[in-house]
Amino acid sequence: MKKTNAMRILDQKKIKYEIHEYEVDNLHDDYGLRVAESLGEDSNRVFKTLVTTGKSKKNYTFCIPVNASLDLKKAAKLAGEKSLELLHVKNLFDLTGYVRGGCTPIGMKKSFKTFIHESFLTYETVCLSGGERGIQIELNPNDLTKLIQVTYADIIVKE
Numbered sequence: 001m002k003k004t005n006a007m008r009i010l011d012q013k014k015i016k017y018e019i020h021e022y023e024v025d026n027l028h029d030d031y032g033l034r035v036a037e038s039l040g041e042d043s044n045r046v047f048k049t050l051v052t053t054g055k056s057k058k059n060y061t062f063c064i065p066v067n068a069s070l071d072l073k074k075a076a077k078l079a080g081e082k083s084l085e086l087l088h089v090k091n092l093f094d095l096t097g098y099v100r101g102g103c104t105p106i107g108m109k110k111s112f113k114t115f116i117h118e119s120f121l122t123y124e125t126v127c128l129s130g131g132e133r134g135i136q137i138e139l140n141p142n143d144l145t146k147l148i149q150v151t152y153a154d155i156i157v158k159e
Contacts, residue, residue, distance in 0.1 A: 004131030005097065006106040010139070013146060017139040020127065024101070024134045031101055032066025039127070039136060043067040044119065046127040046136070049103040051096060051112070054081035059095065061105050061114040063128065068117070068156040075155050078115055102132040105148055116144075118152045 001019065003011070010017050022038040036043040047063045050070055054060065060079045062070050076084040089100045097109040105114050106128070120126055120141045128144075130137040144150060 001135075004107075004135065006104050006129075006131035006137060009107045009147065010137070015139065015143045015146060017137045017143075018125075019130060020136040020138060021134055022136065035136065036066050036127075041127055045123045045125070047116070047120065049105055049129060051087040051092060051103065052079075052084040053087055054079055054084050056081060059087065059110075059112045060084065061108070061112045062155055063105055063114070063116040063120065064156050065117060065119060071155055071157045074153070075115065078151065078153055078155065079113065098129075098131060099133065102129050102135075104129040104131050104137070105144070105150075106137075107131065111148065113151070114148050115151045115153055115155055117155050120144075121152060 020039050022035055032048045033043055036046040044065050044067060046066045048066045050062045052060045062075055064070055072084050092103060093099050096103055098104060123141060125138050126141050127136045127138045
């Protein structure tokens, strides 16, 4: 298997991780849920990475469970912005080096302030995109803080 940038960084930092491959299908709104299902994983511990832009034009990264939606009001408040909007998918690759369905907070072209839903820390291991569609990386959530600065908070829409 070809190593992604995220895997190379994890290897360089000697962080233990497991690779899970899955069949890539069309990108639907429920893509993350389908990934969790295809891996046989609990959708609460499979996280998606979302990139946003604030009124200030600064970018922020948010990681939330694939079965949840980002609460943009809570997220904006945490980021110190009046409002946030999701980055348009056509700008994702140029900004992060990753494509939709393959975006991960590990090894983006630029480092953005990163917020992760507080449930992340409740699991022994979590899954994140491995840096391209078809690959998930499973790792200990505490190991992510060895790579990037993270703020943990309640950032999802309550049902």
